[in-house]
Amino acid sequence: MKTIVSRIAWLWILPVVLVAWEVSTRAAQAVYFPPPSVILARLHELWFSGPAAHVFLTDEAAHHLLPSLGRLVVGWAGACLVAIAAGVALGRSAVLCDVFSPLIHFFRSVPPPLLIPIFMTMTGIGTPLQLTAIVFGVSWPVLLNSLDGARYVDRQYLETCEVFGISRFRRLTRVILPAASPKIFAGLRISVALALIMMILSEFIGSTEGIGYRMLVAQSELDVPTMWTAIVLLGILGFVLNAAFLRFERHVLTWHRGARKTD
Amino acid sequence: MLEISDLTHSYGAYQALGGVNLTVAEGELVCVVGPSGCGKSTLLRSIGGLLRPTGGRVLVQGRPVEKVPDDLAIVFQDYSRSLFPWMTVADNVSLPLRRRGGDRRSRAAAAVEALEQVGLPAAAGKYPWELSGGMQQRVAIARALAYKPALMLMDEPFGSVDAQTREDLEDLVLQVRRSSGMTIVLITHDIDESVYVGDRVVVLSKSPATVVGDLRVELPEPRDQIATREHPDFVHLRAEVGRLVRGMRSGEPAAAPEAEAASPEQEPAPAAPKA
Numbered sequence: 001m002k003t004i005v006s007r008i009a010w011l012w013i014l015p016v017v018l019v020a021w022e023v024s025t026r027a028a029q030a031v032y033f034p035p036p037s038v039i040l041a042r043l044h045e046l047w048f049s050g051p052a053a054h055v056f057l058t059d060e061a062a063h064h065l066l067p068s069l070g071r072l073v074v075g076w077a078g079a080c081l082v083a084i085a086a087g088v089a090l091g092r093s094a095v096l097c098d099v100f101s102p103l104i105h106f107f108r109s110v111p112p113p114l115l116i117p118i119f120m121t122m123t124g125i126g127t128p129l130q131l132t133a134i135v136f137g138v139s140w141p142v143l144l145n146s147l148d149g150a151r152y153v154d155r156q157y158l159e160t161c162e163v164f165g166i167s168r169f170r171r172l173t174r175v176i177l178p179a180a181s182p183k184i185f186a187g188l189r190i191s192v193a194l195a196l197i198m199m200i201l202s203e204f205i206g207s208t209e210g211i212g213y214r215m216l217v218a219q220s221e222l223d224v225p226t227m228w229t230a231i232v233l234l235g236i237l238g239f240v241l242n243a244a245f246l247r248f249e250r251h252v253l254t255w256h257r258g259a260r261k262t263d
Numbered sequence: 264m265l266e267i268s269d270l271t272h273s274y275g276a277y278q279a280l281g282g283v284n285l286t287v288a289e290g291e292l293v294c295v296v297g298p299s300g301c302g303k304s305t306l307l308r309s310i311g312g313l314l315r316p317t318g319g320r321v322l323v324q325g326r327p328v329e330k331v332p333d334d335l336a337i338v339f340q341d342y343s344r345s346l347f348p349w350m351t352v353a354d355n356v357s358l359p360l361r362r363r364g365g366d367r368r369s370r371a372a373a374a375v376e377a378l379e380q381v382g383l384p385a386a387a388g389k390y391p392w393e394l395s396g397g398m399q400q401r402v403a404i405a406r407a408l409a410y411k412p413a414l415m416l417m418d419e420p421f422g423s424v425d426a427q428t429r430e431d432l433e434d435l436v437l438q439v440r441r442s443s444g445m446t447i448v449l450i451t452h453d454i455d456e457s458v459y460v461g462d463r464v465v466v467l468s469k470s471p472a473t474v475v476g477d478l479r480v481e482l483p484e485p486r487d488q489i490a491t492r493e494h495p496d497f498v499h500l501r502a503e504v505g506r507l508v509r510g511m512r513s514g515e516p517a518a519a520p521e522a523e524a525a526s527p528e529q530e531p532a533p534a535a536p537k538a
Binding site: 154156157159160162163164165166167170174175178179181255256258259261 | 311312313330331333335336337339341343344345347348349350358359361362390391392393406410
């Protein structure tokens with residue numbers, strides 16, 4: 001029943017909202033709220049009307065969209081790898097955890113956007129700044145969740161390893177990491193959204209390219225429809241990334257849902 | 264095979280073991296039974312090297328236990344926390360075999376063979392949580408079997424399954440013992456089970472636990488769930504063990520009819536059977 005309702009909602013809610021938006025913005029003639037048809041036309045013209053050889057991307061898109069995406073993916077993936085490794089190491093070592101805990105809790109309490117101006121003094125404007133901002137924003141939730149997941153591995157899993165003489169390396173790769181993976185994935189999911197935020201913010205503040213920069217330019221030119229295309233584009237991007245991530249998570253954590261269902 | 268002398272263990276002020284002495288010969292199947300909370304698990308964990316006892320000595324194959332001995336396997340009560348849910352059944356069984364040497368193929372073959380021995384030849388590619396509780400415990404037993412230990416410890420292995428499954432698993436343990444000849448120490452609070460499965464039943468007192476009874480079980484082989492349990496010697500032994508568990512001297516008449524007190528129905532309710 002619930003699935004039917006949610007399926008129908010997926011089909012009708014978007015068109016209904018779009019039509020309502022179109023009608024009301026046309027009626028109101030609001031300058032700052034262009035109708036969706038105008039936004040979509042601009043979106044197409046600006047970003048996706050390129051030659052087929054470039055997957056329909058315009059030069060504009062290649063110049064602004066691709067660098068943003070590249071930094072997003074590289075920064076996110078790099079930060080996640082390091083944060084998972086650090087989190088698991090801290091989670092498995094009481095000493096390390098005690099030593100670094102105060103530091104971690106201080107840094108993760110600092111709102112990451114606050115540090116972008118500081119980073120800029122160190123990295124200057126451009127890709128290094130974007131990467132630093134994304135890495136810093138992404139690291140803490142992944143680190144803390146990995147730490148938590150690795151620390152609270154069921155004692156009997158570890159005793160089983162001990163009884164059967166599982167080597168330290170295999171204990172880590174075959175038991176601790178999988179046991180911590182539901183927690184790790186919870187952190188990763190938060191971090192996807194954070195990476196997007198940090199990407200845009202750092203492009204607002206210190207960049208000469210990227211979606212965020214393009215939006216600033218549009219604002220200075222009072223080009224309202226283009227500003228809206230950036231918003232729509234980011235909305236779609238966030239949605240697609242989250243959906244892709246969920247798919248991946250569902251695939252990797254099949255066992256987790258299965259085991260929970262029977263317990 | 265196993266020698267325990269004056270084993271004591273305290274958790275802070277609480278003394279769980281009060282000087283346990285026990286010797287188990289090669290190939291024996293010894294059931295350790297005692298009242299709930301008497302320190303049975305503490306004893307097993309000390310033998311298995313998972314816990315460092317505060318006093319006394321445990322020798323496995325003549326060597327003092329400091330960490331888990333190489334030739335020892337444990338089957339835990341809670342199979343759902345002992346089998347890894349992210350691995351297939353076959354991977355669970357073959358994971359410990361790496362240290363025994365052999366290539367990937369021979370390890371996989373050993374896992375399949377062990378699964379056949381416990382009657383689960385078709386389960387290799389499944390995940391533990393796709394199986395019933397009884398089948399999961401069979402997988403845990405297969406894992407221990409494939410590991411080919413000299414000594415297998417079982418900690419209330421059938422405490423979480425329904426009565427019918429429990430009987431099947433008891434027979435599985437007997438069959439495994441016959442075919443492999445390994446030494447088994449099985450800990451249980453079920454008096455009937457201890458007599459039915461064991462060559463010997465060792466009775467622990469309330470904590471601080473000491474050995475208050477050590478009875479040899481001489482019932483006709485092979486044992487049979489119906490015939491063995493109605494055998495006069497079985498009935499007699501069960502009564503004897505029941506008295507010892509309740510802290511009465513052997514031969515003393517019981518205040519309550521212990522046939523009921525000792526029957527499995529009176530045990531703490533097993534967890535809901537997992538179909």
